[in-house]
Amino acid sequence: MGDFFNTLLSPLTVGESWVMLGWHKLWTMLGIGGGWAWALSIVGLTVVVRIVLIPLFVKQIHASRRMQLIQPEMQKIQAKYKGKTDPESRQAMTQETMDLYKKTGTNPLSSCLPILLQSPFFFALFTVLNNLKGIAEGRHAPIGPITPEIAQQIESSNIFGAPFSSSFMGSTDLATRIVTVVLIVLMSATTFTTQRQLMRKNLPASAMDNPYMKQQNIILYLMPLFFALSGINFPIGVLLYWLTTNLWSMGQQFYVIRRMPAPGSEAERALHERQARKGKAVTPFSIPGLDRAGKDGDSGASDAGVDGTGSPVQDAPVTRQRQQPKSAKRAKKTAQPKPGQGGAGGVGGAGGASGGSGSGSGPADPKPGSPKPGSPKA
Numbered sequence: 161m162g163d164f165f166n167t168l169l170s171p172l173t174v175g176e177s178w179v180m181l182g183w184h185k186l187w188t189m190l191g192i193g194g195g196w197a198w199a200l201s202i203v204g205l206t207v208v209v210r211i212v213l214i215p216l217f218v219k220q221i222h223a224s225r226r227m228q229l230i231q232p233e234m235q236k237i238q239a240k241y242k243g244k245t246d247p248e249s250r251q252a253m254t255q256e257t258m259d260l261y262k263k264t265g266t267n268p269l270s271s272c273l274p275i276l277l278q279s280p281f282f283f284a285l286f287t288v289l290n291n292l293k294g295i296a297e298g299r300h301a302p303i304g305p306i307t308p309e310i311a312q313q314i315e316s317s318n319i320f321g322a323p324f325s326s327s328f329m330g331s332t333d334l335a336t337r338i339v340t341v342v343l344i345v346l347m348s349a350t351t352f353t354t355q356r357q358l359m360r361k362n363l364p365a366s367a368m369d370n371p372y373m374k375q376q377n378i379i380l381y382l383m384p385l386f387f388a389l390s391g392i393n394f395p396i397g398v399l400l401y402w403l404t405t406n407l408w409s410m411g412q413q414f415y416v417i418r419r420m421p422a423p424g425s426e427a428e429r430a431l432h433e434r435q436a437r438k439g440k441a442v443t444p445f446s447i448p449g450l451d452r453a454g455k456d457g458d459s460g461a462s463d464a465g466v467d468g469t470g471s472p473v474q475d476a477p478v479t480r481q482r483q484q485p486k487s488a489k490r491a492k493k494t495a496q497p498k499p500g501q502g503g504a505g506g507v508g509g510a511g512g513a514s515g516g517s518g519s520g521s522g523p524a525d526p527k528p529g530s531p532k533p534g535s536p537k538a
Contacts, residue, residue, distance in 0.1 A: 172284035177304035179205050180288075195317035198324060202285075202397055206404040209281045210412075216273045217412065221420060223270035228364075228423055230264050282401070289397040292325045324397035336396065343399040344391040348384035350406035354413050355380050362417045364424035 166173075183204035187197040237260065241253040261267065287303075294300030295311035302308065315325055321335035328340040359377065391399055421427030435441070 166287060169280060169284045169287055172280055173287050174304035176205055176281070176284050177288055177306045179208055181305045181310070195319045195324070198314055198317045198397075199319050199400060202324075202400050203404050205285070206401050206408065209278070210405065210408045213277060216277060219270050220273060221416060223267055225420075225422065226264060226266040227268060230260060230266060233260055278405070282398070282405075285401050286394065286398045289325050289395040319396070319400075322396050324400075325395050327395050328392035339396055340392065340399065343396065343403055344387050347391065347399065347403050347406055348387045350403070350410050351383055351387070352380065354406070354410040355383070357417065358413060361427045361430075362422045362425050364422065 180198075180201045183201035184197050186204075187193075187200050192200065234257070237253060237256050240256075241249050244250070244253075288306065291300045291303065292306075292311045292315045295302055295306060296308050296315050298308060302311075306314075315323065317324060318335075320339050322333070322339035323331075323336070326333065326336045328337050331337070355376075359380070391402075394402070417427045418431070421431055
C-alpha cells in the first residue's frame with residue numbers, strides 16, 4: 161500500500177523537489193545561505209502551491225455563496241418532508257434537492273475542492289523530507305533533482321539548530337523539540353484566528369443558532385489539540401509548510417471577509433457602510449441567476465410571478481386569453497351619432513364601417529335607388 165501511495169504521489173514529489181531547488185538557487189544568488197535558504201525555499205514552494213489553487217479558491221467562494229443564497233429554498237424542502245422517514249419521501253426530498261442544485265448551478269462539493277487538493281501537496285512534501293536521510297545514505301532512490309549530495313546538504317541544514325527532517329517524536333534533541341512546539345503553537349493560533357474571524361464576522365446571525373455551527377465552535381477549540389497530536393510526528397520542514405499555508409489562508413480569509421462577505425453577515429453590513437461613506441452605490445455580493453432565487457426563497461417564487469431562476473412564470477390565464485378584435489374607429493362609430501344625423505344615419509354609418517368605409521361620420525344616407533358605396537355597379 162505504501163509503494164502504491166508513493167507511486168501515486170511521484171509526480172508531485174518530483175515537481176515540488178524542482179520548485180524547492182529553484183527557490184534555493186534564487187535565495188543563494190541573493191546572498192542567503194545555510195538553513196534559512198532551504199526554509200525560505202519551503203515558504204516559496206507553499207506560495208507557488210497556493211497561487212496554483214487560487215482559481216479553485218474563487219470557485220469555493222462562489223459555491224459557498226450559492227449555498228447561502230439557496231438556503232431559504234432548502235429549508236422549504238426540509239420542512240415539506242419533515243417527519244417523513246419512508247423511502248419514497250426520502251427519495252423525493254433528495255430529488256428535489258438535486259433539482260434545486262441543478263437549477264441554481266450549485267455544487268456543494270466545490271467548497272471542499274481546495275482543502276482536498278491541498279492534501280496531496282502536503283503529503284508529497286512530507287514524503288520528500290521524510291526520505292532525505294535515506295537518499296543521502298543511498299538507501300532511497302533520488303527524487304527528481306534531489307541527489308544524495310543535495311539530500312545531504314538539506315539534511316545538514318537547520319533553523320535555530322533544528323534539522324528540517326527531524327521531528328519531535330523522532331529526536332531527543334532539545335532544539336528540535338523547542339522549534340516543533342513553537343511551530344505547533346503558531347499553527348494553532350493562526351488557524352484559530354482565521355476560523356474565529358470567519359464565524360464571528362462572515363456568517364449571518366441566524367446561522368449561529370444552527371446545530372452544525374455549534375459543533376464547529378467546539379471543533380474550533382479542539383483544533384490546538386489536533387495540531388499537538390499530529391504535529392509531533394511531522395518533520396520540521398513540513399510544519400514550516402503547514403504554518404506558511406495557515407498564514408496564507410488567514411490573509412486570504414481577511415481579504416474575502418472585507419471584499420466578498422457572506423450575505424446577511426456583519427462583514428456585509430460593514431462593507432455597505434464603507435461604500436456609503438465613499439458615496440458609492442451599495443452593491444451586495446451577487447451571483448447571476450441566484451439573487452431572485454434567494455428573494456423568492458423568502459416570499460415564494462410562484463407568488464412573486466417568477467420561478468427559482470428569476471424567469472417569468474406564465475401561469476395567469478388572463479394573459480393567454482384574447483378578446484375579439486375591435487378597432488378604435490369602430491368603437492367610435494357605434495358609440496352615438498353626431499349631431500344632425502338621425503337614427504338611419506347612425507345605422508348607415510355603422511353599415512359603412514362594417515362594409516369597410518372606415519369613416520366615423522360617413523356620408524348622408526344615399527338617395528333611394530342609388531347604389532350603396534362599395535357595391536358593384538349594375
